[in-house]
Amino acid sequence: MSTKKALLIDLTLCVGCNACQAACKEVNKLPGDEEKTLSPTAYTALDEYDGVFVRRMCQHCDDPTCASVCPVGAFTKTAEGPVVYDVDKCIGCRYCMQACPFQVPRYEWSSTYPRVQKCVMCHERLAQGLPTACSEACPTGATKFGDRDELIKEAYERMNAEPGKYVPKIYGEHEVGGTSVLYLSSVPFENLGFHTQLQTTPLPQLTWNALSKIPGIVSVGGVMLFGIWWITNRREEVKKFEQRMNDRQQNNGSEN
Amino acid sequence: MKKVFTTFGFWKIVAVVLLTAGLYSTYVRFFEGLGASTNLSDQFPWGIWIGFDVLCGVGLAAGGFTLAAIVYIFNIKRFEPIIRPTILTAFLGYVLVVVGLMFDLGRPLQIWHAIIMWNPRSVMFEVAWCVMLYNTVLALEFAPVILEKFKLTRTIKIIKRISIPLIILGVLLSTLHQSSLGSLYLIVPEKMYPLWYSAYMPLFFYVSAIAAGCAMIIFESFLSSRAFKRGLEIHLLQDIARVCVVMLGVYATMKFVDLSDRKILPLLLEPRFETYMYWLEAIVGVIVPFILLAQAKVRSNPTGLFVSAIMVVCGFIMNRMNVAITGMEGWSGVGYFPSLTEFSITMMIVTIGFIAFYFIAKYFPVFTHEEHHEKEVAHAAVAWKRDIESVSQMVEVNN
Numbered sequence: 001m002s003t004k005k006a007l008l009i010d011l012t013l014c015v016g017c018n019a020c021q022a023a024c025k026e027v028n029k030l031p032g033d034e035e036k037t038l039s040p041t042a043y044t045a046l047d048e049y050d051g052v053f054v055r056r057m058c059q060h061c062d063d064p065t066c067a068s069v070c071p072v073g074a075f076t077k078t079a080e081g082p083v084v085y086d087v088d089k090c091i092g093c094r095y096c097m098q099a100c101p102f103q104v105p106r107y108e109w110s111s112t113y114p115r116v117q118k119c120v121m122c123h124e125r126l127a128q129g130l131p132t133a134c135s136e137a138c139p140t141g142a143t144k145f146g147d148r149d150e151l152i153k154e155a156y157e158r159m160n161a162e163p164g165k166y167v168p169k170i171y172g173e174h175e176v177g178g179t180s181v182l183y184l185s186s187v188p189f190e191n192l193g194f195h196t197q198l199q200t201t202p203l204p205q206l207t208w209n210a211l212s213k214i215p216g217i218v219s220v221g222g223v224m225l226f227g228i229w230w231i232t233n234r235r236e237e238v239k240k241f242e243q244r245m246n247d248r249q250q251n252n253g254s255e256n
Numbered sequence: 257m258k259k260v261f262t263t264f265g266f267w268k269i270v271a272v273v274l275l276t277a278g279l280y281s282t283y284v285r286f287f288e289g290l291g292a293s294t295n296l297s298d299q300f301p302w303g304i305w306i307g308f309d310v311l312c313g314v315g316l317a318a319g320g321f322t323l324a325a326i327v328y329i330f331n332i333k334r335f336e337p338i339i340r341p342t343i344l345t346a347f348l349g350y351v352l353v354v355v356g357l358m359f360d361l362g363r364p365l366q367i368w369h370a371i372i373m374w375n376p377r378s379v380m381f382e383v384a385w386c387v388m389l390y391n392t393v394l395a396l397e398f399a400p401v402i403l404e405k406f407k408l409t410r411t412i413k414i415i416k417r418i419s420i421p422l423i424i425l426g427v428l429l430s431t432l433h434q435s436s437l438g439s440l441y442l443i444v445p446e447k448m449y450p451l452w453y454s455a456y457m458p459l460f461f462y463v464s465a466i467a468a469g470c471a472m473i474i475f476e477s478f479l480s481s482r483a484f485k486r487g488l489e490i491h492l493l494q495d496i497a498r499v500c501v502v503m504l505g506v507y508a509t510m511k512f513v514d515l516s517d518r519k520i521l522p523l524l525l526e527p528r529f530e531t532y533m534y535w536l537e538a539i540v541g542v543i544v545p546f547i548l549l550a551q552a553k554v555r556s557n558p559t560g561l562f563v564s565a566i567m568v569v570c571g572f573i574m575n576r577m578n579v580a581i582t583g584m585e586g587w588s589g590v591g592y593f594p595s596l597t598e599f600s601i602t603m604m605i606v607t608i609g610f611i612a613f614y615f616i617a618k619y620f621p622v623f624t625h626e627e628h629h630e631k632e633v634a635h636a637a638v639a640w641k642r643d644i645e646s647v648s649q650m651v652e653v654n655n
């Protein structure tokens with residue numbers, strides 16, 4: 001699993017320069033100037049909470065909810081970490097948006113042939129051995145690119161080196177089964193608009209609990225329905241048969 | 257006579273107005289996009305088209321498989337006179353669900369992707385397949401009515417020959433996707449308000465759909481008895497109402513057990529919007545109709561029956577809208593209220609449903625209960641049994 005890449009975002013280092021968004025827009029050829037929230041033309045954006053800047057983007061979940069719910073499999077979790085989207089498959093049901101626990105995917109509402117838009121973690125650059133554009137552009141090292149295992153180790157080192165500076169938690173280490181984007185912060189995450197009540201097991205498991213019962217329902221249900229039909233139908237046939245016998249006897253009786 | 261004429265004229269005008277508005281909205285939807293036509297947003301990507309057109313459309317069509325099971329599987333043949341209109345309602349319901357989806361999907365022309373691009377982990381994928389297959393089953397179940405008109409007896413015979421497996425398949429498919437519509441929401445445990453979210457949503461959706469399907473059978477029998485000036489099968493409807501009461505009772509009990517198991521009964525008293533909406537749904541759709549229909553004197557009274565059925569249907573619609581909209585608003589942090597365009601497209605689809613039912617019932621033998629129909633099913637049944645017996649004989653010989 002050591003090939004899995006990740007981003008470590010240390011909010012204490014972020015100065016809010018927006019270089020990440022600018023670089024992202026350039027690499028992904030997204031139009032428009034600086035944007036303050038995620039949008040179809042902003043895969044990442046800086047939220048501000050009392051001087052603390054929070055960089056929002058797709059978390060690149062290890063077991064992505066978006067990939068599990070998409071009926072046509074338009075999302076894939078690649079081995080290197082990025083969760084990528086194939087617009088040629090998408091039918092536009094927006095289940096991915098409904099289901100994403102981080103409310104990340106955006107939709108091109110004004111288009112008549114819309115796409116779902118979200119960060120794809122520069123998967124093409126990663127394939128060439130390059131880091132993501134945002135981490136390269138970040139002047140302070142607030143966004144750092146690397147192997148997920150090592151970034152987690154480093155995050156613990158930073159927390160241990162300066163106890164009291166950070167809240168003792170890496171957001172993204174365990175959320176919905178772990179993600180490829182990790183956050184460190186000095187302010188409790190719930191005060192920064194993070195959802196901290198998320199479960200630690202992957203959400204797709206919830207659906208699977210129901211879906212995996214289907215073969216059972218079909219086979220047992222099928223046999224049961226067939227059986228009921230067979231029994232009820234036989235009862236009717238017996239009734240008809242007896243009726244016929246009765247009729248015959250009566251006929252015989254009247255003839256004699 | 258004159259009065260009948262004017263009321264009919266009134267409904268015609270309503271229909272024309274709704275259809276015109278709907279056509280205009282259709283234009284806006286397809287030529288200006290979802291943003292211009294709906295109040296949906298990134299925070300609230302599913303609205304009334306999913307909540308009403310899909311969730312309610314499918315649920316209210318549940319009468320089709322319930323009655324098919326009663327008549328053909330449980331062999332309670334006296335319900336046969338109402339089976340055709342019920343299958344027709346179900347069929348139209350499902351076709352309109354697909355129509356509604358075409359409006360809702362961002363890329364409707366790609367809808368066929370679900371056939372070749374598989375993702376078996378997705379509930380949506382399962383729903384898509386069930387709807388496709390069940391649409392086919394319903395078309396086959398209803399086909400004899402059309403074929404009869406054109407006297408295509410041979411084709412009818414072929415269909416009747418496979419009617420039992422077809423009906424079993426229909427019941428299974430319905431069971432799967434009625435419950436799957438509930439499973440769609442299993443993935444949003446944090447997002448949906450706990451009065452609605454539950455690991456048992458698939459079961460709740462299934463049971464409430466059967467109750468609502470029964471109510472729809474009653475509702476539709478009343479409407480057609482007026483529109484086509486025919487008698488009312490009140491004795492049959494009374495028994496359908498009994499099924500409905502049982503289902504409502506099961507539903508209410510399950511719901512209570514679930515809330516108390518999760519220790520959130522106090523939420524029922526918390527003064528907030530969700531609580532009021534929840535109580536509205538429970539009182540209108542479950543508690544009052546349960547009390548009403550549990551009494552024999554209400555069940556045998558046409559007005560009582562009709563009013564209770566309407567309440568169940570309304571409560572059911574409220575429930576689905578609450579799951580899809582009310583329950584999701586709090587977490588999403590934004591409000592959602594459907595735009596006029598969204599409303600008018602939904603109204604147009606419902607209107608098309610009523611008109612299609614009226615014309616099909618008028619020109620095809622939907623309400624004529626034909627003797628030979630029953631005979632042929634019995635015939636098919638005997639043939640099937642013969643097949644099974646010969647197979648079992650073969651098995652015996654081999655042993």
Ligand code: SF4
Pocket residue numbers: 058059060061064065066067083099100101102103104105118
């Ligand atoms: S954060 Fe949302 S969009 Fe990104 S991978 Fe996870 S589920 Fe998918």
Ligand code: SF4
Pocket residue numbers: 069070071072073074075089090091092093094095096097116
């Ligand atoms: S909108 Fe597209 S990508 Fe998202 S779940 Fe639907 S088909 Fe998949």
